[in-house]
Amino acid sequence: MQKMVDKGLIVTLVLDSCHSGGAARNDQDKGVRGVDIIDMTPRPTDSLVASMEELIQNWKTYNKKSNLDQGNARSINSKSKLLEPKGYVLVAACQENEYAYERVFEGTEQNGALTYWLLKSLKELGTETSAKVFHNRILAKINVAERRQTPMLQGEGDRSFFDNTIKTLELTGFVRQVDAKKNVVELSVGQAHGIRKESELALYSLKTADLTKTEQRIALVKITKLGGVKSWATITQFLDNHTLTLEDIEVGAPTLLL
Known part of the structure; x- marks a missing residue:
């Protein structure tokens, strides 16, 4: 994704999938989007969160031009780098520790909740609406009905969904x-x-x-x-x-x- 951003492309990525590919089944009209394996990858037991001092220092230097000129990655600690929220929009179906559910919304065919409400919102709101407004709509529709799934938005939320037009936002809630x-x-x-x-x-x-x-x-x-x-x-x-x-x-x- 970073290479596409570097080339000046308009990058909008939608991921309607589980956090890492686990699988589960619930009601007949509801399932988890994924594969039939369990991820057994060993996980670190120590905290991945930087110290308070490192977090404060990172926040102070975040907006400095000298820091931004070094590239599109910001250093959180010596072992971790995060992509700057510039030049892209990422909509994910759920948090890292959650599953992406699917169910029958219309007719008899099952659909992923994110895919269904994203397509429906595009028809209702139009393609020039900001990514943040889309996310608010999708989050409310999905999370109220299925509290175990929380759609996420990363990147430039004030950008229109399909181009680089910036929409002025002062959202304090929805x-x-x-x-x-x-x-x-x-x-x-x-x-x-x-x-x-x-x-x-x-x-x-x-x-x-x-x-x-x-x-x-x-x-x-x-x-x-x-x-x-x-x-x-x-x-x-x-x-x-x-x-x-x-x-x-x-x-x-x-x-x-x-």
């Missing part, structure tokens, strides 16, 4: 799910993001990329049940269009702390 019966929405924000109980957020239409456009706001919400990284909020006001209801709020829609 809608994970809507409970119309209780008149609440679950948001992907919490104490870890500086959110407090009764914090107010603006909720935007799904395709909004630039959150400075206040005319794209469709509702105001207030946090009523605070969590670590997920919280529930109540709609306090619908903006401009009084015909909107909770059912009109889409999963993946961005929010901004006021």
